[in-house]
Structures are given as C-alpha cells and as structure tokens.
C-alpha cells in the first residue's frame with residue numbers, strides 16, 4: 001500500500017505485467033506498420049513513461065513527438081479540454097499513432113483527433129495503455145489497448161493524482177473505504193481459466209490421465225489426435241487429409257491442426273479451462289496457440305510433461321494396439337517413427353514453455369493412480 005497526498009493506493013498492475021504488455025503492444029505495431037512511415041504522437045504528461053518504454057520496443061522507421069492538452073485535476077475526469085500544443089511535424093500522408101496512458105471518458109481523445117485530422121494524415125490510430133470501458137463516452141475507441149480496467153482511479157507509471165505519483169514505476173489503484181474498488185481477478189478472466197498442456201511421447205498416458213483431470217477439475221479435454229481419428233472414422237474431408245499423414249507416423253500440417261483447434265476451443269462458452277493433449281506439437285503451433293489464447297483473454301497456465309523412458313513406451317503402445325485397435329500403435333516401424341518425430345519436433349516445444357517459466361515434469365512411471373495423484377498435486381500447486 002502507498003499514500004499519495006490524502007489517498008491510499010494498492011498495487012494494481014506490476015512492473016512485470018506492464019513490461020510484458022508494452023512489449024506485446026510494440027510487437028503488434030511492428031507487424032501492422034511494417035514498411036510504413038509512422039509518426040507516434042504521445043500525449044503529455046501522462047504518457048511519458050509508457051511512450052518511452054513502448055518506443056524502445058518499436059523497430060519501425062518512425063518519428064515520435066509529444067503534444068500537450070489541458071491537464072487533469074482531481075480524481076474525476078472533467079471533460080474540459082484546452083488547446084493542443086507542441087505539434088511541429090508534418091503529418092500529411094503519414095500514419096499517425098497516438099500514444100496515451102489512459103482513455104477514460106474519451107473526450108480528450110475526441111478533441112485530439114479532430115485537431116490532428118486537420119493535418120491530413122494518411123491514418124490515425126490510438127494506442128492506449130489503459131482503457132476504462134465503463135467510463136467511455138467518446139467517439140474513438142482505442143485501436144491498441146494494454147489493459148481494459150474497471151472504472152476506479154489509478155496512479156503511477158505516468159498517471160497522476162493531482163500531479164503527484166507520476167514517477168511510481170507500477171500502477172496503483174485507489175483504495176476506497178472498505179477495501180479496493182475492484183478485485184484484480186475480475187479484471188480479466190485470464191486468471192480464471194486453467195489451461196494445461198499435457199505433454200509426453202506417444203504412450204506416455206496423456207489420454208488416460210486427461211480423463212481423470214477432466215473429472216477432478218471440470219476441464220475440457222481437447223485431443224487433436226482424437227478429433228482427427230473421429231474425422232477419419234466419419235471419412236470427412238479433414239479425416240482423409242489427416243489419415244494420409246497419420247498412417248505414416250507424420251504430423252498433420254500445422255495450418256490444418258491450428259485451425260481445427262481454434263474452432264474446437266471456440267465451441268465452449270465460459271469454459272473452466274482446457275487440457276490440451278497432443279497439441280501443441282511444434283513450436284509454430286505453440287506460438288499460434290499463445291497468440292490465439294491472448295486474443296480471447298486467456299493463456300496457458302502450465303505445460304506438464306509425463307516422463308517415461310522409451311522401452312516402457314514401446315511395450316505400452318504394443319499393449320494398447322491389442323486393446324484399442326489403433327492402427328498407428330500396431331506397427332513397430334510407425335511407432336519408432338512417431339517417437340523419432342516426437343524427439344525432433346515435439347520435444348523442443350518444452351523449451352518454449354520452459355522459457356516462460358511454465359514447464360514442469362512428472363514421473364510417468366508407476367500405476368495409473370500414482371501418476372494421477374502426482375498430477376493432482378502438481379495442478380493444485382498452480383492455483
């Protein structure tokens with residue numbers, strides 16, 4: 001907790017969260033404006049820290065300039081706006097990105113945009129670190145948003161309370177009588193979903209264990225392999241395509257698998273979370289999954305690897321072939337091929353999650369029950 005003048009504030013968005021989001025905004029800008037000329041216009045005073053951090057991550061041929069509107073006093077937006085000062089750049093025919101710390105009522109932005117449009121830019125977009133959708137009554141919603149936040153007063157990272165607190169390196173939320181106005185977990189459902197990637201070579205027990213996790217945690221089990229097999233059985237177009245690869249122990253192409261997975265995830269309304277089984281299998285799939293989940297305000301919680309040595313895998317697969325009749329389990333050559341593909345293409349996915357600190361390993365030997373217990377313990381430790 002901190003004190004700014006007469007008010008108490010609590011940490012709301014940490015330095016790490018800010019850094020991560022600023023980077024992701026810059027990545028989007030870098031993609032969207034590749035090979036274009038951009039003029040960034042940061043609105044002082046509030047956006048000075050955000051603009052500075054953002055620009056360090058932007059790698060476009062660009063200009064940055066700072067403009068100033070009337071400042072804001074007190075804890076409520078007045079809607080009063082003065083003149084725009086400080087714009088000396090020629091904007092005609094150029095893309096403009098306005099960099100703001102916060103968009104509250106959006107009335108400041110109305111005025112800024114109407115003034116900038118007189119300069120005849122090629123386009124005008126808004127990149128705002130914070131956005132308060134409940135307070136917004138303007139004409140221009142931000143195109144790039146760092147965080148959508150509840151309608152409560154915040155300070156720090158450039159934002160002020162009566163001109164104080166701009167230097168704080170995190171964002172703090174005002175503490176009203178009786179506690180903070182909003183629980184951070186309510187902000188996004190990001191923290192609500194439990195998304196586990198269950199990982200391991202063919203025969204590690206992913207499918208069996210997934211069923212148990214579904215029962216215990218109410219998660220949805222998504223096995224791209226099962227979906228492909230269902231399609232193969234139904235002789236759908238997707239099935240015929242998938243079969244041509246799976247019969248040889250090869251991976252179905254990323255593009256096909258990724259699109260399939262997205263459409264499966266989007267079938268569920270308010271899911272508690274997913275167990276991804278057999279996906280992602282390549283780094284490209286992992287990147288696509290991250291990007292997709294971010295777009296629906298979620299993320300992978302953890303990748304859990306089931307660790308089983310190769311001899312054991314082969315004998316498990318041979319047994320499964322007898323019981324389940326899966327053709328890809330029956331042929332030792334295909335089995336070996338699948339294990340090799342796993343080593344070459346799938347195992348590196350582990351590094352992808354490890355580098356995000358989202359990887360752990362579970363001993364996959366022992367009775368099914370023992371392994372389940374280990375998994376429960378691992379998952380409970382994530383919450």
Ligand code: IMP
Pocket residue numbers: 046071072077079102103104105106107108109152153154155159160161
């Ligand atoms: P507008 O309501 O979108 O026009 O925003 C006007 C200005 O109010 C912003 O540029 C900020 O300077 C200020 N402001 C709005 N909400 C907050 C807040 O929660 N903390 C600090 N300043 C704010």
Ligand code: MG
Pocket residue numbers: 043044045046047100101102
């Ligand atoms: Mg401002």
